[in-house]
Amino acid sequence: MSTSALSATDLEDALQAVLKQGSLVAEDGSHVVDGLEPRFIATPYSAAELAAVLACANEHGAAIIPWGAGSNMMLGNVPERYDVALSTARLDRVIEYEPADLVVTVEAGLTLAKLQALLNKHGQFLPIEGPLDATIGGLLAVGHGGPSQQAYGRPRDWLLGCRIALADGTIVHTGGRVVKNVAGYDLSRMMVGSLGTLGVIVEVTLKVASLPAREELLLNTHADKIEACDAIRAGALRGLALRAACVLENKAAYWLSGPASAVERTRRELYEAHDGETERMDAEAGVQFGGALAVHDASDLEFRATVPPSKTAPTLQEFEACSRVLSLGIESACYPTVGIVLAWLSHGDVNAYASFIEQTRRAAVDAGGSLVVTRAPTDLKARLDVWGETSALSLMRSLKQEFDPKSILNPGRYVGSI
Amino acid sequence: MSSSGLPGVAVVQCHPDMSAAKPDTRSLDKGTIRLLERAVGKNAVLWRPEEVLAFEYDGTIERAMPQAVAFPDSAEQVAAVVGIALDAGLPVVPRGAGTGLSGGAVAALGGVVVALTRMKRILEIDAEDQLAVVEPGVVNLDLSKAAAPHGLYFAPDPSSQRACTLGGNVAENAGGPHCLAYGVTTNHVIGLEVVTPAGDIVEFGGRTSDTPGYDLRGLFVGSEGTLGIATKITLRLLRRPEATRTLLAIFDSVDQASAAVSAIIGGGIVPSALEMIDHHVISAVVQAMDVGYPADAGAVLLIEVDGLLDAVAEQALEMRDVCLAEGAREVRQADEAAEREKLWAGRKGAISALGRLAPNYYVLDGVVPRTKLPAVLRDIYRLGEEYGFPIANVFHAGDGNLHPNVLFDERKPGETQRVLEVGAAIMRLCVDAGGTITGEHGVGLEKRGYMDWIFSEEDIAAMAKVKAAFGSTDLYNPCKMFPTGKGCGEVSQAKIEHVMKQAGPDAYI
Ligand SMILES: Cc1cc2nc3c(=O)[nH]c(=O)nc-3n(C[C@H](O)[C@H](O)[C@H](O)COP(=O)(O)OP(=O)(O)OC[C@H]3O[C@@H](n4cnc5c(N)ncnc54)[C@H](O)[C@@H]3O)c2cc1C
Ligand SMILES: Cc1cc2nc3c(=O)[nH]c(=O)nc-3n(C[C@H](O)[C@H](O)[C@H](O)COP(=O)(O)OP(=O)(O)OC[C@H]3O[C@@H](n4cnc5c(N)ncnc54)[C@H](O)[C@@H]3O)c2cc1C
Numbered sequence: 001m002s003t004s005a006l007s008a009t010d011l012e013d014a015l016q017a018v019l020k021q022g023s024l025v026a027e028d029g030s031h032v033v034d035g036l037e038p039r040f041i042a043t044p045y046s047a048a049e050l051a052a053v054l055a056c057a058n059e060h061g062a063a064i065i066p067w068g069a070g071s072n073m074m075l076g077n078v079p080e081r082y083d084v085a086l087s088t089a090r091l092d093r094v095i096e097y098e099p100a101d102l103v104v105t106v107e108a109g110l111t112l113a114k115l116q117a118l119l120n121k122h123g124q125f126l127p128i129e130g131p132l133d134a135t136i137g138g139l140l141a142v143g144h145g146g147p148s149q150q151a152y153g154r155p156r157d158w159l160l161g162c163r164i165a166l167a168d169g170t171i172v173h174t175g176g177r178v179v180k181n182v183a184g185y186d187l188s189r190m191m192v193g194s195l196g197t198l199g200v201i202v203e204v205t206l207k208v209a210s211l212p213a214r215e216e217l218l219l220n221t222h223a224d225k226i227e228a229c230d231a232i233r234a235g236a237l238r239g240l241a242l243r244a245a246c247v248l249e250n251k252a253a254y255w256l257s258g259p260a261s262a263v264e265r266t267r268r269e270l271y272e273a274h275d276g277e278t279e280r281m282d283a284e285a286g287v288q289f290g291g292a293l294a295v296h297d298a299s300d301l302e303f304r305a306t307v308p309p310s311k312t313a314p315t316l317q318e319f320e321a322c323s324r325v326l327s328l329g330i331e332s333a334c335y336p337t338v339g340i341v342l343a344w345l346s347h348g349d350v351n352a353y354a355s356f357i358e359q360t361r362r363a364a365v366d367a368g369g370s371l372v373v374t375r376a377p378t379d380l381k382a383r384l385d386v387w388g389e390t391s392a393l394s395l396m397r398s399l400k401q402e403f404d405p406k407s408i409l410n411p412g413r414y415v416g417s418i
Numbered sequence: 419m420s421s422s423g424l425p426g427v428a429v430v431q432c433h434p435d436m437s438a439a440k441p442d443t444r445s446l447d448k449g450t451i452r453l454l455e456r457a458v459g460k461n462a463v464l465w466r467p468e469e470v471l472a473f474e475y476d477g478t479i480e481r482a483m484p485q486a487v488a489f490p491d492s493a494e495q496v497a498a499v500v501g502i503a504l505d506a507g508l509p510v511v512p513r514g515a516g517t518g519l520s521g522g523a524v525a526a527l528g529g530v531v532v533a534l535t536r537m538k539r540i541l542e543i544d545a546e547d548q549l550a551v552v553e554p555g556v557v558n559l560d561l562s563k564a565a566a567p568h569g570l571y572f573a574p575d576p577s578s579q580r581a582c583t584l585g586g587n588v589a590e591n592a593g594g595p596h597c598l599a600y601g602v603t604t605n606h607v608i609g610l611e612v613v614t615p616a617g618d619i620v621e622f623g624g625r626t627s628d629t630p631g632y633d634l635r636g637l638f639v640g641s642e643g644t645l646g647i648a649t650k651i652t653l654r655l656l657r658r659p660e661a662t663r664t665l666l667a668i669f670d671s672v673d674q675a676s677a678a679v680s681a682i683i684g685g686g687i688v689p690s691a692l693e694m695i696d697h698h699v700i701s702a703v704v705q706a707m708d709v710g711y712p713a714d715a716g717a718v719l720l721i722e723v724d725g726l727l728d729a730v731a732e733q734a735l736e737m738r739d740v741c742l743a744e745g746a747r748e749v750r751q752a753d754e755a756a757e758r759e760k761l762w763a764g765r766k767g768a769i770s771a772l773g774r775l776a777p778n779y780y781v782l783d784g785v786v787p788r789t790k791l792p793a794v795l796r797d798i799y800r801l802g803e804e805y806g807f808p809i810a811n812v813f814h815a816g817d818g819n820l821h822p823n824v825l826f827d828e829r830k831p832g833e834t835q836r837v838l839e840v841g842a843a844i845m846r847l848c849v850d851a852g853g854t855i856t857g858e859h860g861v862g863l864e865k866r867g868y869m870d871w872i873f874s875e876e877d878i879a880a881m882a883k884v885k886a887a888f889g890s891t892d893l894y895n896p897c898k899m900f901p902t903g904k905g906c907g908e909v910s911q912a913k914i915e916h917v918m919k920q921a922g923p924d925a926y927i
Contacts, residue, residue: 100684101787123686144628154627156636157605164880172880176872178785180602180817180857182591182640183865183872184899185881189604189636198632210686239660241726262729306626308547339547339626368625387630391621395614395887396632402883415631 008039011060011083018052020045023090031085033065034078034378041067043087047107047163047171047202053086054200054408055169063411066196068109068138071131074302074375075142076195077386080412088137091202096177099124103160103177105205108137124208127152137201143193144304147244150236150337151257152209156192163203164191167404177205190399197414198403214263215243217281218254220274228252229313229336231274236337240266247316247334299331299344301353301376305360307369309339316341318363326352339369350380361388387415446485446530450506454488454530457498462489462536473531476518477578480863484511484525489536493649496532497617500647503530504615509893512643514555514586517578519781520862522590522642526897532647534585540564541650548655549608549625554585554648558592561653570655573600576858577766585648591640593858595765596722598816599690600656602858604639609652612638615645616889625652637884642860643895645888659724662690663734664758666750667719667741668712672696672799672811675717676791678744679815682721683788685740687733691722692816696795698775698825699768699812706771709764715747719815720765722758768812769823775810776825780837784848785857788818794851798822798844805840819857820848846871861899869901 015024023044027037044050057064063081067073068088088109095105099122106115113132119125129146130139140162145154152158161175164187174187191201222228225247232245232252241258254270256263271278307315312334319341323330329346345353357373364371365388373386390396393416400407400418412418446465454463464470465486475481485508490496503510509529516523525531538555545568550561558579562571575594576582582592588610593602600606609623623635638645669675675694682692695703696717704713711718719741723733738749752758772779786794795811802809802824813821822844826833845855845868855861855868869878878901885900 098787098789100680100789102683103787149627153601153605156633157601166880170876170879172874172877174877174880176785176852176854178787178818178853178857180593180597180785180814180819181854182602182858182860183854183856184861184869184878185645185884186591186604186636186640187880187884189633190884192633192636193628194632210688237657239657239726241729258725259729259732261732262726265726265728306628308544308549308625310546370624370626370629372630390629390631391624392634393631395620395634398887398889399632399634399884402887403880 051165068135076413164199219279221277311367312336480521514583519859522862611650661727662724671716674745694815698810702771783859786853
């Protein structure tokens with residue numbers, strides 16, 4: 001279903017002309033976004049072919065949704081139009097990898113699992129979490145910081161350069177293949193978190209890290225979540241060797257990581273500072289750590305609040321109080337050292353969810369942060385902006401206008417319905 | 419027109435004709451001066467030629483006279499000044515401390531310099547959330563000093579940190595020795611208040627690291643004063659590490675030292691700093707101060723690790739072993755602050771010590787993949803011999819960020835021209851090795867001509883889209899970063915000579 005007036009056969013003919021045989025198929029229900037189905041799914045074999053699809057769509061005013069693994073298509077406002085799902089699945093080559101430089105260049109459709117497997121062979125890894133089938137392009141297009149950002153920063157900090165197919169079909173490159181570079185505007189950073197609304201990332205050059213010598217997981221049980229938050233913040237203040245720290249239920253989960261001696265010292269201190277129950281797990285469990293947080297299929301709505309770290313516990317308390325008032329089920333996880341609260345809601349109706357988001361968003365904004373609804377039923381999305389208010393929106397609109405004047409890329413899904 | 423001697427390569431420089439024709443912009447009338455004075459105060463506008471003279475240069479060779487310098491004291495005043503200048507058809511040039519090394523703050527086509535030095539208040543230090551909110555004119559080191567009582571510091575530490583402003587750091591995305599482990603300026607800026615070229619006061623980012631929407635913060639950092647003026651900056655502060663160890667690894671040759679750099683980086687430890695100082699620089703340093711560097715060494719590496727006490731001891735040992743395995747003749751270790759300071763003094767004073775070797779030196783800034791360091795350094799020395807200049811290298815080796823210093827004497831006829839030529843040839847080496855033309859000093863006026871070595875026309879057109887989206891025009895810090903610009907001519911040999919004679923040795927730092 002699409003709202004654009006263009007003729008399906010014209011578009012199909014034009015797309016067939018630029019794509020290899022078999023690269024264009026009709027929608028089969030696998031690429032639905034917020035209830036909307038595209039007409040076609042295009043899976044080009046090369047960046048040039050992908051760019052040609054964009055040029056063609058741009059000419060026809062056809063709306064494109066770039067598609068990585070499709071693991072995060074719940075994120076975003078309801079699309080305004082949707083004609084073609086443009087998959088990067090076949091752009092999955094490793095272009096260049098020089099382990100001694102800790103730099104790798106890959107196509108954007110390569111999965112996180114494949115990249116990590118390659119890097120791991122050389123004792124290296126990319127410190128960005130995500131589902132293993134997620135594509136590198138998709139991860140960067142979403143671009144928010146995961147659990148390890150405490151130690152490793154955000155996804156944007158690992159992107160050295162990229163090639164981007166713009167809406168009109170030109171391919172541009174930005175940045176470079178060296179770890180320090182200030183030549184020209186930082187268009188790589190502009191792409192991170194832009195949700196595929198300014199162009200399609202076709203190739204990326206990433207900085208990678210060496211695998212830490214030692215990793216393990218430690219779970220300390222506390223009286224309640226707030227006590228767990230406080231304990232984590234105290235540990236971080238002492239500069240302990242932590243890759244991430246998270247509060248789950250009434251447990252403080254620590255992901256210890258670093259040189260063996262630093263990890264031992266950290267474990268010792270965390271034991272000593274704690275008089276409740278403690279559980280220790282190996283590194284393998286640590287790798288699963290991020291994954292465990294994301295599975296909350298029974299919930300209707302998922303959101304992420306980002307606040308100054310010291311406001312994590314109060315924000316969480318506010319959320320829970322609000323859910324009680326509205327009789328909603330809430331589950332949550334938070335990262336007190338980086339100020340992220342993730343929460344999952346259930347047992348409510350659209351009205352209750354909408355007023356919950358309105359109230360909690362105000363609390364997050366008052367605390368100096370923001371709240372993004374990362375998954376919600378379509379009827380709820382129709383009632384609210386999943387991103388919340390954004391400063392400098394008119395500048396963002398100008399940027400969109402410059403890069404995608406016909407608004408063919410993910411129309412309507414981004415902040416301010418860009 | 420100055421030709422670099424390389425096929426198809428010109429050292430394009432932008433400079434108004436200082437002797438005759440007026441720049442391609444309107445001149446400053448009395449009415450505009452009055453408007454500026456009304457906006458920022460009578461004492462906060464300079465316009466007499468003898469007053470604005472001090473603002474005609476930054477740390478580079480280039481210079482050009484602005485028509486006025488205004489010193490606003492608030493975002494509103496900045497917006498007013500920008501509006502008055504643009505309305506009068508005059509270029510706007512933001513300026514911090516003027517320590518820039520690519521000509522970014524030079525008023526290439528004249529116009530109004532917006533000097534941010536009055537806006538130097540530290541508005542907030544939030545120890546709990548480890549952030550600071552500052553005005554753009556705050557000097558880099560002053561922030562770390564103010565944060566010290568809380569056990570915090572600002573990580574990017576350009577060697578110019580006693581003088582350069584945080585606004586200038588943001589505009590250039592400045593780095594420094596300790597950016598290897600902790601990242602350059604962009605990794606530490608979380609929010610900005612910016613006066614756009616259209617005069618709007620807008621906020622990018624905020625007090626948290628992720629905010630919804632395009633990363634305008636990330637786009638602005640490193641935009642070299644071409645997208646607006648930062649009037650408030652929210653920065654991340656880091657906690658002082660529990661322990662720090664500094665090593666001085668002494669090698670007989672630059673080759674061995676650069677192989678050790680590759681081995682350290684490839685081996686998986688990220689030191690907080692990894693700097694190389696070659697024999698030319700060592701000889702200058704030992705003449706200038708007593709820091710204990712051996713005068714006969716081919717190169718030394720200054721290596722620092724920090725973190726938990728237990729870990730740094732372990733890592734220092736590992737580094738030592740790597741260096742010895744790569745042929746270091748000796749590795750010294752400093753644990754106490756005073757000893758460490760002494761080792762660092764040689765690095766920090768290196769540039770000024772170069773004055774002992776030659777009357778002038780020209781600092782370059784290029785980056786290569788770390789595995790290419792040995793080969794590229796060899797080629798740099800070879801080029802120095804070909805052109806007849808000693809080239810002294812003191813640089814951020816861990817990042818592959820080279821700073822070759824071409825030593826010369828401007829009084830010798832034709833030297834300046836050949837210096838620029840060898841500079842271009844070195845930049846070309848970096849690019850050919852898979853690197854880039856600037857790691858931290860920016861493109862500015864100086865390297866505009868090299869942009870098309872690394873970017874296609876389409877790439878640059880995409881950057882122009884950003885500039886347009888921000889409402890920035892040809893009058894907004896003109897002749898910077900983009901390879902072409904209306905009215906931005908090329909410098910003749912005679913003009914460069916003239917300028918350098920006026921500028922004197924200090925201008926090349
Ligand atoms: C355990 C777990 C941890 C997670 N951690 C993180 C994290 O740390 N950081 C994070 O950002 N997300 C994280 N996520 C969220 C999510 O999984 C990722 O955003 C997701 O991996 C995106 O990859 P994908 O290939 O599935 O993208 P898709 O779902 O296919 O696409 C996501 C969005 O990006 C656009 N897009 C996709 N590919 C491109 C491209 N090449 N160019 C331009 N736009 C494109 C799409 O149009 C879409 O809007 C996590 C999820 C889980 C389950
Ligand atoms: C001895 C010496 C050592 C140096 N070492 C290093 C080093 O280790 N690492 C490094 O990265 N650099 C180094 N530099 C270069 C220089 O110090 C940095 O680029 C610094 O960030 C410039 O700051 P400034 O305040 O002097 O800016 P200026 O030189 O005044 O301006 C630089 C640019 O920033 C723009 N600008 C200034 N303020 C603002 C603002 N508020 N908003 C928008 N734009 C603005 C100007 O228009 C100009 O384009 C060194 C310079 C010297 C002289």
